[in-house]
Amino acid sequence: xxxxxxxxxxxxxxxxxxxxxxxxxxxxxxxxxxxxxxxxxxxxxxxxxxxxxxxxxxxxxxxxxxxxxxxxxxxxxxxxxxxxxxxxxxxxxxxxxxxxxxxxxxxxxxxxxxxxxxxxxxxxxxxxxxxxxxxxxxxxxxxxxxxxxxxxxxxxxxxxxxxxxxxxxxxxxxxxxxxxxxxxxxxxxxxxxxxxxxxxxxxxxxxxxxxxxxxxxxxxxxxxxxxxxxxxxxxxxxxxxxxxxxxxxxxxxxxxxxxxxxxxxxxxxxxxxxxxxxxxxxxxxxxxxxxxxxxxxxxxxxxxxxxxxxxxxxxxxxxxxxxxxxxxxxxxxxxxxxxxxxxxxxxxxxxxxxxxxxxxxxxxxxxxxxxxxxxxxxxxxxx
Numbered sequence: 001x002x003x004x005x006x007x008x009x010x011x012x013x014x015x016x017x018x019x020x021x022x023x024x025x026x027x028x029x030x031x032x033x034x035x036x037x038x039x040x041x042x043x044x045x046x047x048x049x050x051x052x053x054x055x056x057x058x059x060x061x062x063x064x065x066x067x068x069x070x071x072x073x074x075x076x077x078x079x080x081x082x083x084x085x086x087x088x089x090x091x092x093x094x095x096x097x098x099x100x101x102x103x104x105x106x107x108x109x110x111x112x113x114x115x116x117x118x119x120x121x122x123x124x125x126x127x128x129x130x131x132x133x134x135x136x137x138x139x140x141x142x143x144x145x146x147x148x149x150x151x152x153x154x155x156x157x158x159x160x161x162x163x164x165x166x167x168x169x170x171x172x173x174x175x176x177x178x179x180x181x182x183x184x185x186x187x188x189x190x191x192x193x194x195x196x197x198x199x200x201x202x203x204x205x206x207x208x209x210x211x212x213x214x215x216x217x218x219x220x221x222x223x224x225x226x227x228x229x230x231x232x233x234x235x236x237x238x239x240x241x242x243x244x245x246x247x248x249x250x251x252x253x254x255x256x257x258x259x260x261x262x263x264x265x266x267x268x269x270x271x272x273x274x275x276x277x278x279x280x281x282x283x284x285x286x287x288x289x290x291x292x293x294x295x296x297x298x299x300x301x302x303x304x305x306x307x308x309x310x311x312x313x314x315x316x317x318x319x320x321x322x323x324x325x326x327x328x329x330x331x332x333x334x335x336x337x338x339x340x341x342x343x344x345x346x347x348x349x350x351x352x353x354x355x356x357x358x359x360x361x362x363x364x365x366x367x368x369x370x371x372x373x374x375x376x377x378x379x380x381x382x383x
Contacts, residue, residue: 024049030079054218057228099168100177107152114148261298299377305348319368
């Protein structure tokens with residue numbers, strides 16, 4: 001059999017020719033309502049072959065409904081669901097080349113690991129020899145070959161999850177759908193399984209689609225992230241793009257911590273933009289065409305901020321000034337909250353250097369705050 005003793009995976013679990021299909025799933029103009037409430041609004045989304053894509057958003061944003069539409073557990077009110085170029089809206093789940101791993105794993109407690117993984121193959125009357133070959137091949141891929149005779153109750157949570165993944169991929173899906181499969185795990189195991197899922201995806205070379213509301217999880221394991229809210233895709237991009245270049249305030253606030261400042265352009269001289277930022281005059285990066293008097297939002301992540309103690313004769317031109325409300329030592333970083341004169345709270349996170357006197361500021365001490373120029377995100381004011 002082709003399991004390989006090295007735990008390699010030879011790609012047989014994608015349909016023949018699928019590796020040449022760039023778009024494995026396409027959602028075109030998808031809308032869906034439940035009891036008169038529209039949960040998806042004209043969604044367009046492409047999932048590429050071999051990528052790890054995450055649907056990220058708060059509860060009720062439509063991400064799980066999107067997953068269920070791909071799987072065939074829901075039918076759209078309008079639009080098309082294409083898998084490998086074919087519209088599958090009228091096909092039941094068992095006729096689609098996708099498989100789903102649910103939160104509960106749904107393993108049969110009375111069956112061994114082998115029988116759990118082999119269940120679908122046996123139901124489809126696959127020859128016994130082929131069942132054995134395919135089951136041991138996927139168990140090798142998920143590093144559970146030595147656990148084939150165990151029952152689910154004899155496995156850890158992480159091992160149970162890998163059995164659920166093995167049971168899904170043994171049926172040769174083009175896409176593996178994962179509906180918050182890590183939500184029931186403790187923090188340490190969750191982190192380990194995030195790494196395991198990414199390893200599996202790279203080994204199997206098929207598309208993984210993960211649903212989660214955990215931003216750190218989405219950023220750490222995805223090739224692309226789809227940020228959703230109220231049935232609408234807010235932004236699609238790499239983890240770096242959605243974190244460093246948010247397209248709107250929702251994405252900026254949902255993905256990680258961020259400082260959002262009210263600002264207005266007061267002067268433009270030879271391309272240098274000076275703005276009133278929360279009452280302080282600061283130079284900002286001229287990222288787009290702006291005009292004097294224009295109001296905008298200036299966005300900066302805590303790690304972009306630079307906090308310094310004020311000298312006896314401080315030069316605070318181009319800086320924000322406030323009082324330290326909170327400082328938290330976290331080993332590698334020092335996290336601070338500074339209150340500006342107008343009451344605005346500013347979060348800062350800097351790599352800690354115990355030899356740098358600028359880190360020796362105290363609670364209630366007056367400090368200045370700057371930032372790394374060019375790292376600003378500038379957004380139009382939203383209505």
